[in-house]
Amino acid sequence: MARGKRPKLNPSGGAKPKQFTRDTATYKFRQRVLKYFATHSIKETLAKMYPGLDPAARETKRKSIYYWRKMSAKVERACISSKTSSMKKLRPVGTATVLPRDT
Numbered sequence: 001m002a003r004g005k006r007p008k009l010n011p012s013g014g015a016k017p018k019q020f021t022r023d024t025a026t027y028k029f030r031q032r033v034l035k036y037f038a039t040h041s042i043k044e045t046l047a048k049m050y051p052g053l054d055p056a057a058r059e060t061k062r063k064s065i066y067y068w069r070k071m072s073a074k075v076e077r078a079c080i081s082s083k084t085s086s087m088k089k090l091r092p093v094g095t096a097t098v099l100p101r102d103t
Contacts, residue, residue: 024088027078030068031085034075037065 009016025033037045042062046053050061068075079085 025064026086026088027075027090028085030075031079033065034068034072037069042066 033045033049036048040048042065045065046058046061050058053061074090078087078090084090
């Protein structure tokens with residue numbers, strides 16, 4: 001190895017391909033899960049909505065469902081319009097930075 005050069009992380013020299021392992025649920029999907037969970041147990045809900053998960057991922061989804069239930073008012077507000085129901089994250093108005101057109 002030449003002095004001053006770092007070894008490459010990927011043997012082929014290029015960047016590693018993205019794996020897309022993290023996925024966030026839309027508010028529409030969260031609402032569907034919560035409606036199902038209202039009439040069924042958590043085990044039935046997990047089996048129906050997330051089939052074939054390993055135990056660690058299943059536990060994470062279980063915690064997510066309970067969190068969504070806690071925030072159900074926000075989920076219901078988001079699902080009022082079709083525009084916000086397809087979103088994955090809602091931010092208050094004025095949070096984003098808007099650049100002027102001339103830049």
